[in-house]
Amino acid sequence: MDNLSVPLTAAQVESFHNEGYLVIQDLLTPEEVVTFVDYEAQSERPELPDLQQHKNDTQWGHLAHHPRIADIVRQLCGPTPRIVQTMYMDKAPSGGTGVALHQDSHYIRNEPNTLMACWIALSDTDGENGGLCVVPSSNRKGLYEFERVRDTDEHVSWEKVYPMRDRSGKAWDETMHSFDITGLDTDSIVPLTVPSGSGVFFTGMTIHGSFANRSTDRPRRAFATHFIQEGTWIYRQDLQDTTPLH
Numbered sequence: 001m002d003n004l005s006v007p008l009t010a011a012q013v014e015s016f017h018n019e020g021y022l023v024i025q026d027l028l029t030p031e032e033v034v035t036f037v038d039y040e041a042q043s044e045r046p047e048l049p050d051l052q053q054h055k056n057d058t059q060w061g062h063l064a065h066h067p068r069i070a071d072i073v074r075q076l077c078g079p080t081p082r083i084v085q086t087m088y089m090d091k092a093p094s095g096g097t098g099v100a101l102h103q104d105s106h107y108i109r110n111e112p113n114t115l116m117a118c119w120i121a122l123s124d125t126d127g128e129n130g131g132l133c134v135v136p137s138s139n140r141k142g143l144y145e146f147e148r149v150r151d152t153d154e155h156v157s158w159e160k161v162y163p164m165r166d167r168s169g170k171a172w173d174e175t176m177h178s179f180d181i182t183g184l185d186t187d188s189i190v191p192l193t194v195p196s197g198s199g200v201f202f203t204g205m206t207i208h209g210s211f212a213n214r215s216t217d218r219p220r221r222a223f224a225t226h227f228i229q230e231g232t233w234i235y236r237q238d239l240q241d242t243t244p245l246h
Contacts, residue, residue: 004067004068004071005067005068005071006024006027006068006071006072007071007075008022008072008075008076013075013076016076016201016203017139017203018137018140019136019137019139020134020135020136020137020138020139020140020202020203020205020206020207021134021136021200021201021202021203021206021208022076022200022201022202023192023194023198023199023200024072024198024199024200024201025195025198026197026198027066027068027069027120027197027198027199028063028066028068028120028122028197029197030196030197032062032063032066032197033122033196033197035059036059036062036063036122036223037122037123037221039059040059040088040090051085051086051087051238051239052085052086052239052241052243053086053088054083054086054225054243055243060086060088063086063120063223063225064083064086064225064243064245065083065245065246067246069118069120069199069225070245070246072118072201073116073118073201073227073245074245076116076201077114077116077227077228077229078114078229078230080229080230080244081227081228081229081230081245082227082228082229082230082232082242082243082244082245083225083226083227083242083243083244083245084108084115084226084227084228084234084239084242085108085225085226085239086223086224086225086226087223087224088221088222088223089220089221089222089223089224090219090220090221091129091130091210091213091219091220091221092213092219093129093213093215093216093217093218093219094213094214094215094216095153095212095213095214096130096212096213096219096220097153097154097155097156097212098130098154098155098209098210098211098212098213099155099178099209099210100149100154100155100178100179100180100209101133101135101180101181101184101189101207101208101209102146102178102179102181102207102208102209103138103143103144103204103205103206103207103208104117104204104205104206104208104226105143105204105205106143106146106176106179107176108204108226108234108236108239109164109234109235109236110204110228110232110233110234110235111167111232111233111235112232113204113205113232114204114228114229114232115203115204115226115227115228115232116201116202116203116204116226116227116228117201117202117204117224117225117226117227118199118200118201118224118225118227119132119194119199119200119201119202119222119223119224120197120198120199120222120223120224121194121195121196121197121198121199121221121222122196122197122221122222122223123196123218123219123220123221123222124194124195124196124218125192125193125194125195125196125220125222126191126192126193126194127191127193127211128213128214128215128218129213129214129215129218129219129220130210130211130212130213130214130220131191131192131193131194131210131220132191132192132194132200132208132209132210132222133189133190133191133192133208133209133210133211134189134190134192134200134202134206134207134208135184135188135189135190135206135207135208136188136190138188138205138206138207139202139203139205139206139207140205141205142205143205144181144182144184144207145181145182145183146179146180146181146182147179147180147182148177148178148179148180149177149178149179149180153212154211154212155178155211155212156178157177157178158177158178159175159176159177159178160175160176160177161173161174161175161176162174162175162176162236162237162238163236163237163238164235164236164237165235165237165240166233166235167233171237181207184207204226227245228242230244
């Protein structure tokens with residue numbers, strides 16, 4: 001893959017802002033995918049890894065700063081994006097649970113709201129093996145009301161206290177938990193088919209998530225990076241040390 005620039009059309013940019021997401025094929029080469037997956041398979045990680053692993057791990061940093069991804073993020077987010085967090089998600093076959101549908105800006109409150117993400121498939125992904133789902137145009141309707149997730153075969157609930165701080169220096173603790181969108185029409189949920197090496201860009205307000213991996217032999221692997229535009233304030237203290245995108 002010699003061409004490291006990915007010029008978007010005006011229609012693609014408009015679709016991203018109107019629909020809340022954009023699928024781009026062939027962001028990574030097969031070799032890049034295999035290198036990262038093999039690296040992670042040989043790594044020993046804590047159950048809850050550092051959300052800023054890209055700062056001290058060259059393999060994570062390579063994906064977070066990948067030039068093809070960076071080129072697209074600048075076209076969608078603005079000229080000076082910064083990396084907020086990175087995550088690797090390896091969902092096992094035969095029931096590996098998903099992430100309840102949510103909006104990232106609920107968990108990563110930011111002002112002004114410039115949050116966006118890139119979700120890269122590191123295996124072929126679809127509805128059967130717990131691939132990414134989105135609700136088109138949900139990004140244009142504000143933050144939705146929600147209720148707590150209950151443990152099911154599809155999703156596992158969680159709760160965590162995060163230290164917060166605003167621009168003035170005022171600090172407080174805030175309890176966050178997994179949630180379900182109240183009254184969400186299940187017919188509005190679109191499961192995406194994303195081949196290995198391809199990716200989905202979506203806004204911080206776009207409802208997205210995934211369901212359990214119902215395949216018997218296909219893991220669902222993905223790497224996600226969250227970005228903001230320079231000058232945006234992140235309220236969660238654990239994510240305030242953002243990194244300029246190369």
